[in-house]
Amino acid sequence: MHYTTLASVVAFLSATASLAASSRLDTLEKEYSHAEFEASKAAALLARAKTYGNSAEAKHKREVFAEREKRWVKEEKRLEKEIEKRASTISRIVAGHRTTTTAAPTKTVSRVLWNDRTTTATASKSTTTTVPASTSTASSKKGVGYNMASYTSNLKISWAYNWGQTPDGTLNNGVEYVPMFWGPGGASTWSANAQKAISSGSTHLLGMNEPDLGSQSNLTIPQAVATWKANMSPFYGKAKLVSPAVTNGGYPMGVGYLQDFRGNCTQCWNEIDAVALHWYDQSWNTDYLKNYLTDAYNTLGKPIWLTEFAGSGTVAEQQQFLKTVIPWMDAQPWIQRYAGFGDFAGNYVNSDGSLTQLGQAYSDTV
Numbered sequence: 001m002h003y004t005t006l007a008s009v010v011a012f013l014s015a016t017a018s019l020a021a022s023s024r025l026d027t028l029e030k031e032y033s034h035a036e037f038e039a040s041k042a043a044a045l046l047a048r049a050k051t052y053g054n055s056a057e058a059k060h061k062r063e064v065f066a067e068r069e070k071r072w073v074k075e076e077k078r079l080e081k082e083i084e085k086r087a088s089t090i091s092r093i094v095a096g097h098r099t100t101t102t103a104a105p106t107k108t109v110s111r112v113l114w115n116d117r118t119t120t121a122t123a124s125k126s127t128t129t130t131v132p133a134s135t136s137t138a139s140s141k142k143g144v145g146y147n148m149a150s151y152t153s154n155l156k157i158s159w160a161y162n163w164g165q166t167p168d169g170t171l172n173n174g175v176e177y178v179p180m181f182w183g184p185g186g187a188s189t190w191s192a193n194a195q196k197a198i199s200s201g202s203t204h205l206l207g208m209n210e211p212d213l214g215s216q217s218n219l220t221i222p223q224a225v226a227t228w229k230a231n232m233s234p235f236y237g238k239a240k241l242v243s244p245a246v247t248n249g250g251y252p253m254g255v256g257y258l259q260d261f262r263g264n265c266t267q268c269w270n271e272i273d274a275v276a277l278h279w280y281d282q283s284w285n286t287d288y289l290k291n292y293l294t295d296a297y298n299t300l301g302k303p304i305w306l307t308e309f310a311g312s313g314t315v316a317e318q319q320q321f322l323k324t325v326i327p328w329m330d331a332q333p334w335i336q337r338y339a340g341f342g343d344f345a346g347n348y349v350n351s352d353g354s355l356t357q358l359g360q361a362y363s364d365t366v
């Protein structure tokens with residue numbers, strides 16, 4: 001049996017365990033849902049704020065939303081632990097269901113950060129089979145960052161990732177899932193999940209997410225080196241490894257962060273096949289994107305994966321942005337892959353998974 005959400009584990013246990021035990025679980029689950037909802041709201045605000053550019057006000061907003069999200073994620077984790085503790089107690093009294101509970105998934109930090117929690121409940125209902133979209137016109141470089149696997153089904157893409165270790169759903173045939181080791185919080189599940197992804201056809205593994213940003217994996221260089229060696233190095237030779245993904249902030253963030261990483265761990269650097277970068281600015285500033293990526297390639301000397309990017313502005317301006325930068329990226333041989341930010345309800349897709357105008361532009365531009 002496979003459970004995709006903690007809530008479904010709770011529902012299963014509540015149905016099978018004694019009523020006394022389940023009523024406490026119900027209360028915990030309600031608290032958990034609330035924390036999930038609040039964290040989700042903050043994550044959505046933060047995602048939007050990420051496209052606001054680099055003004056002082058935009059930065060301030062990002063900090064505020066990141067703080068708020070962090071607080072609720074912390075509360076979510078506390079409740080999750082309690083529910084798991086409680087669930088394992090119950091599993092001992094429910095004969096025959098032990099293995100089911102021990103197989104209960106633990107959420108990774110990345111999923112907690114990016115999963116569209118408000119739609120989790122309805123997501124499990126909509127298991128209608130979607131006709132795989134033709135990928136024949138998709139650029140082999142084009143991927144996407146998603147928070148619900150079903151949101152990828154109408155996009156012409158070749159690969160996808162969800163800041164997580166498992167796809168949490170099914171991608172269309174021919175769309176490669178690339179797992180990510182988001183940060184140290186995911187260490188206990190990583191090895192098995194990465195192995196499984198490789199067995200299922202993932203050729204690459206993504207390293208830590210924005211270690212140069214306090215609200216993301218937030219790692220000093222020594223921490224990043226230790227984290228890389230402990231979790232990514234074991235997979236060197238088994239899959240191609242993509243560097244930690246950095247923001248386009250100025251030093252000590254961004255490309256400078258990766259230079260420090262390189263300087264502090266030659267071994268790590270030698271294991272890296274491609275470098276992951278993020279880019280956010282205003283839609284009209286396409287020269288900045290081109291120069292940023294070109295400079296990064298010249299400085300770091302490895303192929304580039306642009307794993308998050310968005311231009312801010314009106315939908316029309318964002319569409320124009322995509323029509324300018326996507327063909328350019330496709331034409332640069334040293335840019336191996338890119339993934340727009342992002343495949344979320346209200347951005348590339350509507351909540352029913354149909355493409356928005358922006359999503360259509362991302363999908364169709366070649």
Ligand SMILES: *[C@@H]1O[C@H](CO)[C@@H](O)[C@H](O)[C@H]1NC(C)=O
Binds near residue numbers: 214220
């Ligand atoms: C980032 O990590 C440092 C410790 O290395 C900690 O002091 C700081 O509060 C963290 N920032 C955030 C936003 O979590």
Ligand SMILES: *[C@@H]1O[C@H](CO)[C@@H](O)[C@H](O)[C@H]1NC(C)=O
Binds near residue numbers: 220221261262263264
């Ligand atoms: C190692 O990282 C630190 C930052 O933690 C940086 O100041 C230093 O320049 C790096 N060393 C090298 C050789 O790049």
